[in-house]
Amino acid sequence: MEPFNIKINHNQQEITLTILPEKDYFKIVYFGAIVGAIKQLDHDWELVAEDEIEPGILPLYDYKQSYSDDQPKVVLNLPEINQIAGEIENVIY
Template identity: 40%
Template sequence: MKPFNIKIGYGANQVTLTIFPIDEYQYKVIYYGAILGAVKYDIDCWESIPSEELEADDLPLYQHDVNSGRIYLILNEATVDEIGNEIEDLLTGGEDL
């Protein structure tokens, strides 16, 4: 599967993320050309994959720069759920995985 983009709401902002499929139910989340983290679908819910379990490949891990003007994005439970829901909607046309 090829990488694709999703948009999520984050506070009052909308953020575009690139999603790189790892396998059928695991996805790397890319933000400004670096790996923000990864999510996986496991038994009817979305979870974050710990960064120590990720292979960075050619991309660096994302490090927020306070002077960049970018939104400080954190993969908390709500963000992971929203990313997962967007992935699901895009891949299944709105039907559950």
């Protein structure tokens, strides 16, 4: 499966994330860095532990870094994970 983009609402702003499908999980990329990854277990989605993510050439996203004011800092909480999972399901099913 090819990488694809999704849009989610984060802190009342729409942001675009790139989803990189891997063998058994989906990497979530924001501004060229890996925010995290999720995988589907039966009908539920769960966050992949950071040490289980194969980063490849991409750095891990550091939300503490100073970014521009118009670029929201992203942390994967339950609302974001649920939105991302829903958007992934819209693409893959």
